[in-house]
Amino acid sequence: xxxxxxxxxxxxxxxxxxxxxxxxxxxxxxxxxxxxxxxxxxxxxxxxxxxxxxxxxxxxxxxxxxxxxxxxxxxxxxxxxxxxxxxxxxxxxxxxxxxxxxxxxxxxxxxxxxxxxxxxxxxxxxxxxxxxxxxxxxxxxxxxxxxxxxxxxxxxxxxxxxxxxxxxxxxxxxxxxxxxxxxxxxxxxxxxxxxxxxxxxxxxxxxxxxxxxxxxxxxxxxxxxxxxxxxxxxxxxxxxxxxxxxxxxxxxxxxxxxxxxxxxxxxxxxxxxxxxxxxxxxxxxxxxxxxxxxxxxxxxxxxxxxxxxxxxxxxxxxxxxxxxxxxxxxxxxxxxxxxxxxxxxxxxxxxxxxxxxxxxxxxxxxxxxxxxxxxxxxxxxxxxxxxxxxxxxxxxxxxxxxxxxxxxxxxxxxxxxxxxxxxxxxxxxxxxxxxxxxxxxxxxxxxxxxxxxxxxxxxxxxxxxxxxxxxxxxxxxxxxxxxxxxxxxxxxxxxxxxxxxxxxxxxxxxxxxxxxxxxxxxxxxxxxxxxxxxxxxxxxxxxxxxxxxxxxxxxxxxxxxxxxxxxxxxxxxxxxxxxxxxxxxxxxxxxxxxxxxxxxxxxxxxxxxx
Numbered sequence: 001x002x003x004x005x006x007x008x009x010x011x012x013x014x015x016x017x018x019x020x021x022x023x024x025x026x027x028x029x030x031x032x033x034x035x036x037x038x039x040x041x042x043x044x045x046x047x048x049x050x051x052x053x054x055x056x057x058x059x060x061x062x063x064x065x066x067x068x069x070x071x072x073x074x075x076x077x078x079x080x081x082x083x084x085x086x087x088x089x090x091x092x093x094x095x096x097x098x099x100x101x102x103x104x105x106x107x108x109x110x111x112x113x114x115x116x117x118x119x120x121x122x123x124x125x126x127x128x129x130x131x132x133x134x135x136x137x138x139x140x141x142x143x144x145x146x147x148x149x150x151x152x153x154x155x156x157x158x159x160x161x162x163x164x165x166x167x168x169x170x171x172x173x174x175x176x177x178x179x180x181x182x183x184x185x186x187x188x189x190x191x192x193x194x195x196x197x198x199x200x201x202x203x204x205x206x207x208x209x210x211x212x213x214x215x216x217x218x219x220x221x222x223x224x225x226x227x228x229x230x231x232x233x234x235x236x237x238x239x240x241x242x243x244x245x246x247x248x249x250x251x252x253x254x255x256x257x258x259x260x261x262x263x264x265x266x267x268x269x270x271x272x273x274x275x276x277x278x279x280x281x282x283x284x285x286x287x288x289x290x291x292x293x294x295x296x297x298x299x300x301x302x303x304x305x306x307x308x309x310x311x312x313x314x315x316x317x318x319x320x321x322x323x324x325x326x327x328x329x330x331x332x333x334x335x336x337x338x339x340x341x342x343x344x345x346x347x348x349x350x351x352x353x354x355x356x357x358x359x360x361x362x363x364x365x366x367x368x369x370x371x372x373x374x375x376x377x378x379x380x381x382x383x384x385x386x387x388x389x390x391x392x393x394x395x396x397x398x399x400x401x402x403x404x405x406x407x408x409x410x411x412x413x414x415x416x417x418x419x420x421x422x423x424x425x426x427x428x429x430x431x432x433x434x435x436x437x438x439x440x441x442x443x444x445x446x447x448x449x450x451x452x453x454x455x456x457x458x459x460x461x462x463x464x465x466x467x468x469x470x471x472x473x474x475x476x477x478x479x480x481x482x483x484x485x486x487x488x489x490x491x492x493x494x495x496x497x498x499x500x501x502x503x504x505x506x507x508x509x510x511x512x513x514x515x516x517x518x519x520x521x522x523x524x525x526x527x528x529x530x531x532x533x534x535x536x537x538x539x540x541x542x543x544x545x546x547x548x549x550x551x552x553x554x555x556x557x558x559x560x561x562x563x564x565x566x567x568x569x570x571x572x573x574x575x576x577x578x579x580x581x582x583x584x585x586x587x588x589x590x591x592x593x594x595x596x597x598x599x600x601x602x603x604x605x606x607x608x609x610x
Contacts, residue, residue: 057087057088059088059090059108060087060090061090062112092118095116096116096117097117098118100120102122103124104126105122107126109127112129112138117139119138122142124142124143124145127147129150130149132151132158132171135158144531156171161531165190165268170187188227190227190228190229192229192231192266193268194231194232194262195270196237196257196258196271196272196273199211201213201496204232209271213272213524215552216552223543224539231266233258233272234258235257238258239255239256239280240259242256254279259525271524273293273497275520275521276521276522278447285526286521286526287523287524287530287532287533288540289540290523290540291549293494293496294518294520295492295493296495296516297427297490297491298491298510301508301510330395334392334396435464435488436464436465436489437460438472438481440493441474470487473491475493478504482509498511503564504565506565506566
């Protein structure tokens with residue numbers, strides 16, 4: 001009746017779930033008549049509004065040509081988000097025809113000859129036809145297109161999910177909810193997933209993923225109904241550009257690691273702690289960020305580098321000068337007193353020989369050193385000037401005692417102290433000292449410095465990083481990174497890598513309490529132009545809104561704190577780097593004694609022969 005069909009609904013819910021529903025007290029739903037060439041314009045426009053709010057054009061193809069049809073459609077469109085200038089009336093005049101449409105266009109194909117074919121080119125198109133058979137006559141080329149047909153008074157969507165090594169096709173009934181919410185059911189399609197083992201982040205064991213990223217991926221698997229085959233990274237790396245493009249089969253490739261596997265279409269998804277970079281985005285699609293990861297600047301903890309001057313760093317230069325001047329004055333006074341005092345009480349005057357001036361000087365020096373550390377008072381035995389000797393000795397002992405005690409206290413504090421004296425307060429201050437910058441290969445930091453609009457960042461790259469010995473380092477070995485730190489570099493690492501590195505070397509490495517770079521999006525990569533990109537992005541947004549990702553992140557941080565080592569009291573024991581001066585002093589003393597011994601032997605032999 002009136003080119004519409006009426007269907008008796010069982011309840012009000014059935015009507016609400018149908019896009020062509022018109023609720024009434026009798027629960028009657030109005031549907032498009034399959035056998036009619038003329039479609040109900042109001043129902044079509046309602047469906048189009050719900051289907052695609054961003055629509056650009058509505059294309060009516062092979063719809064009834066009577067003037068009242070077009071006029072009625074235009075009149076009905078005035079109450080919808082559609083202007084008459086976006087309404088395109090088209091007719092197929094040949095059995096084989098092609099159309100090229102703008103993105104977000106809607107196609108309404110009212111009828112089609114059984115032998116005719118239609119090819120449509122465009123992206124993000126929404127196509128509605130009257131029967132499933134008609135849909136089979138239409139070939140659609142482009143990305144993110146949706147196809148609908150009417151069957152048994154229901155709107156159905158024809159879905160094809162294609163990945164590199166699998167394909168799933170199915171028909172799905174469309175309701176109001178499924179029109180508003182994008183589909184998430186992948187119907188068990190099997191995805192090839194390349195991954196990089198990262199402790200507590202991406203761990204694959206017992207045929208499932210664990211860790212921060214692994215747990216989120218397993219949640220996506222359950223939510224989106226897909227299966228996967230896990231494939232480890234071909235070389236254990238995430239993926240950075242290689243200097244010489246290797247050849248795999250007949251193809252050259254730009255990246256190593258899982259990014260290279262994506263580039264060569266060996267996998268569908270690259271799972272891991274992957275950063276969004278410009279170079280990667282040229283060959284793969286970012287499938288949505290899992291979290292934003294800050295970057296830390298790492299330095300060696302004070303006291304871990306080789307210090308030859310450790311035993312002299314306890315006092316400032318002016319204190320050492322004052323100590324030497326005062327000691328020299330006391331030694332001079334002691335020498336004068338020895339010269340005029342004569343004999344001591346325990347001297348044997350008959351056997352006593354006159355001591356030369358150099359012997360007196362050496363005796364005074366040896367006494368001074370003993371008095372500074374052991375409070376030696378043997379010079380009090382002089383018979384003459386006893387009062388002067390006692391006042392002098394008291395002054396020397398008190399002076400030596402305080403100097404020795406203060407020195408010992410400062411030395412212990414200096415050698416065992418692990419307090420951090422920050423060399424910089426912000427990244428730009430590196431330009432003002434002799435420190436250099438070291439960044440890991442394959443991360444966004446290189447692009448952030450090279451393409452930054454800030455002059456200071458470009459200077460950091462050109463002056464402190466580019467061309468330097470450890471300007472770019474691999475994360476394969478801790479030794480390389482530690483060597484860079486020992487060479488006065490500031491090592492920039494993402495949060496996960498920085499915490500793990502500090503956890504492995506808790507007493508050697510510490511982080512600067514400043515953000516080296518703004519937080520960087522981290523997530524998974526998919527093949528270039530993958531039809532799964534928007535689906536994964538949408539689901540990751542849902543997990544963010546539900547707080548699922550934040551819960552996984554808190555768990556990862558707790559496990560990270562328990563897993564990594566901490567710096568204990570045993571780690572604070574003095575090492576060779578701080579006590580090397582003692583060994584050098586002993587070696588110098590032994591060497592000097594042998595030299596003097598040889599000189600004395602030569603002198604003795606020469607004196608005897610002469």
